Amino acid sequence: MKVWKFGDNVDTDQIIPSQYLVLPTMREMAQHTLEPLAPQFAQQYKAGELLVGGHNFGCGSSREQAPTVLKELGVKVIMAQSFARIFFRNCINLGVLLIELPEANELEQGHEVKIDYTHAKIINKTTKKEYEMVPMSDFFKKIVNSGGLVDYLKNKN
Amino acid sequence: MNITEKIIAKHAKKEKVVPGEIVEVDVDYCMANDATICLNIDIFKNKFGFKKVWDPAKVVFLIEHQLPADSVNTSESHKKIREFSHAQGVQLHERDGVCHQVMFEKYVKPGQLIVAADSHTCSYGCLGAFSTGMGSTDIAAVMGSGKTWLKVPETILVDLSGKLKPGVYAKDVILKLCGEITAAGATYKSIEFTGSLIKNLSISERFTLCNMVVEMGGKSAMIAPDQTIKECYQAQDIDWKLLQPDADAKYEKVLKYDVSKLEPQVACPHFVDNVKNLKELLDTPIDQGFIGSCTNGRLDDLRIAARILHHKKIHPNVRLLVTPASVTVYQRALKEGLIDIFLEAGAIINHPGCSTCWGACQGVMASGQTLISTANRNFKGRAGSPESKIYLASPATVAASVVEGKIVDPRRYL
Numbered sequence: 178m179k180v181w182k183f184g185d186n187v188d189t190d191q192i193i194p195s196q197y198l199v200l201p202t203m204r205e206m207a208q209h210t211l212e213p214l215a216p217q218f219a220q221q222y223k224a225g226e227l228l229v230g231g232h233n234f235g236c237g238s239s240r241e242q243a244p245t246v247l248k249e250l251g252v253k254v255i256m257a258q259s260f261a262r263i264f265f266r267n268c269i270n271l272g273v274l275l276i277e278l279p280e281a282n283e284l285e286q287g288h289e290v291k292i293d294y295t296h297a298k299i300i301n302k303t304t305k306k307e308y309e310m311v312p313m314s315d316f317f318k319k320i321v322n323s324g325g326l327v328d329y330l331k332n333k334n
Numbered sequence: 335m336n337i338t339e340k341i342i343a344k345h346a347k348k349e350k351v352v353p354g355e356i357v358e359v360d361v362d363y364c365m366a367n368d369a370t371i372c373l374n375i376d377i378f379k380n381k382f383g384f385k386k387v388w389d390p391a392k393v394v395f396l397i398e399h400q401l402p403a404d405s406v407n408t409s410e411s412h413k414k415i416r417e418f419s420h421a422q423g424v425q426l427h428e429r430d431g432v433c434h435q436v437m438f439e440k441y442v443k444p445g446q447l448i449v450a451a452d453s454h455t456c457s458y459g460c461l462g463a464f465s466t467g468m469g470s471t472d473i474a475a476v477m478g479s480g481k482t483w484l485k486v487p488e489t490i491l492v493d494l495s496g497k498l499k500p501g502v503y504a505k506d507v508i509l510k511l512c513g514e515i516t517a518a519g520a521t522y523k524s525i526e527f528t529g530s531l532i533k534n535l536s537i538s539e540r541f542t543l544c545n546m547v548v549e550m551g552g553k554s555a556m557i558a559p560d561q562t563i564k565e566c567y568q569a570q571d572i573d574w575k576l577l578q579p580d581a582d583a584k585y586e587k588v589l590k591y592d593v594s595k596l597e598p599q600v601a602c603p604h605f606v607d608n609v610k611n612l613k614e615l616l617d618t619p620i621d622q623g624f625i626g627s628c629t630n631g632r633l634d635d636l637r638i639a640a641r642i643l644h645h646k647k648i649h650p651n652v653r654l655l656v657t658p659a660s661v662t663v664y665q666r667a668l669k670e671g672l673i674d675i676f677l678e679a680g681a682i683i684n685h686p687g688c689s690t691c692w693g694a695c696q697g698v699m700a701s702g703q704t705l706i707s708t709a710n711r712n713f714k715g716r717a718g719s720p721e722s723k724i725y726l727a728s729p730a731t732v733a734a735s736v737v738e739g740k741i742v743d744p745r746r747y748l
């Protein structure tokens with residue numbers, strides 16, 4: 178997967194600025210994803226590419242529109258040195274996989290990365306470096322694997 | 335257990351909980367506002383397939399982020415909120431003020447557990463309630479079931495001692511702490527404030543401290559209710575014993591600060607933890623001031639600002655927006671003559687709501703402009719153009735700065 182690299186403290190006002198929250202559909206909102214940081218992101222991002230951040234990715238407001246527009250564009254996995262709490266919860270609930278990788282700062286824009294889930298490894302094909310992947314706790318894994326909180330709760334009851 | 339753990343344990347119907355444990359809890363109130371309610375409603379109906387909210391008396395909706403409606407899209411979303419609220423019978427506040435201020439004035443009680451679709455929900459720790467922000471899927475689940483899951487947080491005890499110098503306020507304390515603890519320093523954790531400073535702070539000042547805990551990544555904030563709180567809620571049936579830490583309460587760490595020497599603080603663009611002593615920023619030119627928000631839009635904040643602006647005019651190149659945090663605050667400010675002082679000084683007064691704090695309506699900034707604000711966030715583009723800048727400060731600092739058109743020390747005006 179190709180890397181899209183962002184820095185520390187990417188907040189939800191960057192992911193989806195407040196003035197676009199009233200747009201009637203997620204599709205329209207998604208056209209403005211990450212606009213303040215990377216104005217071309219929504220147009221150039223291809224579904225399945227890897228989003229990488231530094232520390233405290235997703236800090237700021239609780240707006241679930243932030244992970245939702247990312248999901249709408251086809252983001253399935255986000256890797257960062259650390260995630261903000263509400264964003265973390267929102268992603269799990271939406272079934273977007275989050276990987277906390279302390280060395281995420283070593284991944285750069287355009288790098289090719291492979292995630293080997295069976296061996297819990299992250300392979301940077303560009304630099305040939307490999308990283309251990311710390312598995313998610315079982316509770317969160319159950320929710321993500323159900324496809325998010327909605328299906329998890331439906332199946333549970 | 336500490337207070338946070340005791341409240342969670344009670345709502346999980348357990349004798350004891352420990353940090354890291356995931357528990358299912360009963361929720362006392364769940365709140366949402368117009369920034370996200372439509373998404374909550376959509377998930378509630380179409381994804382979960384719920385028909386009725388679990389208890390209409392315990393679901394509180396507010397229209398206050400984008401008020402009055404500033405576009406057809408906004409108005410359409412307000413219409414949906416009204417229709418859903420009326421059909422379900424939930425509590426709807428259409429004009430009463432910023433969501434957290436209204437929750438604080440009308441609903442929250444010490445010892446409750448409250449979740450809301452807004453990150454500054456951590457504010458209610460000022461009353462000794464456990465409260466935290468969540469996203470729309472979580473809140474939709476609570477709207478339907480009255481329950482949610484929580485991971486019991488580690489707690490950092492912040493011990494504040496000493497007396498604040500004149501011209502230095504709770505806002506300066508919390509800005510200083512954001513700088514020291516950093517924007518991610520309390521991620522997933524609860525912060526409990528204690529120490530000799532706290533008992534001298536009004537409830538409003540305690541609110542300011544708790545409000546900004548989320549700017550350090552915190553999940554919740556807590557202040558043990560003391561006499562000040564007990565007097566306000568004495569008629570209520572509250573288990574005060576629950577709201578004191580046990581003798582063997584555990585904290586992840588204890589941070590001690592003496593505030594006696596603290597100077598006015600300012601958070602600089604574009605991060606809340608980019609905090610400096612005001613004196614390093616003297617004379618920074620500004621285009622607009624904002625006095626309001628859930629952080630500093632209460633009566634005591636308006637009084638401080640009015641004292642400085644009394645018989646003064648704001649600088650001709652500067653605009654000042656004053657937005658009381660609630661209608662109750664607004665009416666008191668009117669009676670006390672504060673609103674007159676602001677109008678005489680040349681300010682624009684807005685109806686209570688989020689206003690300039692979140693940059694989607696009222697006082698939106700253009701590129702290259704600088705805002706000095708009493709709110710809690712200075713993210714890039716938070717108040718409008720990504721090319722604008724936001725400085726965060728106390729109401730006194732904002733009031734003094736709009737008089738001179740640049741950042742100045744408020745103590746010259748006291």
Ligand code: SF4
Binds near residue numbers: 433454628629687710
């Ligand atoms: S005043 Fe600002 S911080 Fe408070 S709820 Fe409104 S937008 Fe959020």
